[in-house]
Amino acid sequence: MNQLLTLGTTLQSQSPGPAIAVERFLGSGGQGEVYAVSVHGQPMALKWFFPHYLRQDPRLRERLERAVQSGPPSDRFLWPLELVEADGVPGFGYLMPLREERFRGMVDLVTRRVTPSLWVLATIGFELAHSYLQLHARGLCYRDISFGNVFFDPATGETRICDNDNVDIDGQAGAIGGTPRFMAPELVRGEATPSTATDLFSLAVLLFYLLMNHHPLEGRQEAALHCFDLPAMTRLYGTHPVFIFDPADESNRPLPGYHDNALAFWPIYPQFLRDLFTRAFTDGIRDPDHGRVRESEWRAALVRLRDAIFPCSHCGAENFYDGRRLQGAGAGVCWSCGQGLRLPPRIRIGGPRPAAGGGMATVVLNHNTRLFPHHVDPERAFDFQDPVAAVVQHPQDPRIWGLRNLGTEPWVATTAAGAVHPVPPGRSITLAEGTRIHFGACEGTIRLAHG
Structure with a gap:
């Protein structure tokens, strides 16, 4: 039960700004209470501190003022935006983005x-x-x-x-x-x-x-x-x-x-x-x-982990490709059903990748895999905004899979037999053992065999 602010009241931020309408109580903890508020019709959150907590943390206002001035490191932080005070209510609080219900x-x-x-x-x-x-x-x-x-x-x-x-x-x-x-x-x-x-x-x-x-x-x-x-x-x-x-x-x-x-x-x-x-x-x-x-x-390890996931063909459980474990001896068994695993195609992408952990990167090519600038451009490590490639199925023969160029620049593919094929934007290259794809800054090699 909320005890600091009255629902339906209107507050004012510390700096001149719009009125803040207190709409509903969200919860409380050891430091204070959190409310859903409306600012110019936009939903936001307001945290209001208990008076006893303010006495325990005398540098709180200093930290919050510095945070408001500096802004958030990224949009992943529900960062303090404004300090708020209210007539007749002891202490103060701060506005922050409201966490969406999907979280x-x-x-x-x-x-x-x-x-x-x-x-x-x-x-x-x-x-x-x-x-x-x-x-x-x-x-x-x-x-x-x-x-x-x-x-x-x-x-x-x-x-x-x-x-x-x-x-x-x-x-x-x-x-x-x-x-x-x-x-x-x-x-x-x-x-x-x-x-x-x-x-x-x-x-x-x-x-x-x-x-x-x-x-x-x-x-x-x-x-x-x-x-x-x-x-x-x-x-x-x-x-x-x-x-x-x-x-x-x-x-x-x-x-x-x-x-x-x-x-x-x-x-x-x-x-x-x-x-x-x-x-x-x-x-x-x-x-x-x-x-x-x-x-x-x-960060680098968890992206590598995500790139190593592939489903068991028997039960659908997610498994991880681990080249160090396999050592060419096979794909192992599914942790969930115990059946033998069949590896999907992989692409090994080389090139200098210091920000992403360095060395070769192996990406398992599942039916829904996408490659991003992170994978093919050393200058854009951890850029996952827009895919540059996607695994696609042949429209006439469902047994054949390829990699489609979703970017704006052409690729050059060289098969294991030495045949060279341009892959312009919007076109695909068949996933075949030993095919090398030159993306511009990096080159990747398709692997179908174990290991």
Whole structure:
């Protein structure tokens, strides 16, 4: 029940501007209450702080004024737009964009109220890593990366990050220290203040939850606890944290019947992703300054993960192409139905790609795969706005598949036999083993065989 603002009243922003009509109560938390409001007929959200919280966080107004002046790092942040005060109402609040109803919270994911596809999960992870990279590039840290601050569209993976009144200058002491179970070990031990380095640990925990539906430090040690009190949590997450899949320490392995999500999901993912998680929760625990996985590394890995997805031809479950595992020996079996997998065509695209992780990129060519500037132009890494190629089926022979040029520049294709074919915009080239496609800045090779 709301208690700070009266529905139907009109407020005024701090700077001269339009009237703000308070329409409905959305919810409350430890800091204040959130309302749906109308500004010139446009729906927005208004967060109003409890008076007692303002006393606990004396630098809040300073942070919000700086945020309003600087603007958001991207449209993924529900960023403070204006400060708001009201006659007769103590304290203040701020306007921000209203989160659309299509977005769901991370709690909905871990409780299985929504079950997005693996492609969507990879997209959520990519968007989060990309967004926090943009924030950190401004010399800011979020301070409280956790379930409660992230929302996503379960159909597309598009994300929104809220509660941006937490954001502060990197390393600045303040009232916000983080959320238990997401805080870096040095924060749990009281040895540090929130920073980009602690954000990186929290981001890794969030991504592990996103993909494994489990906490990376909760294994045998957590199952042995008789009382999950503050001393127990401090030991588990602060003084003696051990990654559940630490290759050098098996003391905290997940237990069947207790930690089934971790046991089920961990083997599904490609080795390159598991290697990143292993580094995040081994080196990243021992060496916070140099051992943590950067946002740029997660961003590249999650795009690579998305490009590796292909469906099982028997049950339709999403699986991952993992060249390191296959080593030419076959496609393996489906994690869901246990039947043998049949790999669809792939394209291996080479060229200098430092922003995207470097080296060759392999994209599985499913019936609905699209290639973007990110894949074929080193100068446009992580540009997924407009597709430049699409997998298409032959109009007369459904057994034949090709890659259609959706861009504005012609390609040049060379078959394995050496025949050269121009591929102008709007035309397609058949997917055949060994065919090379020169996109301009990069060249890709079609593979149909295993390996």
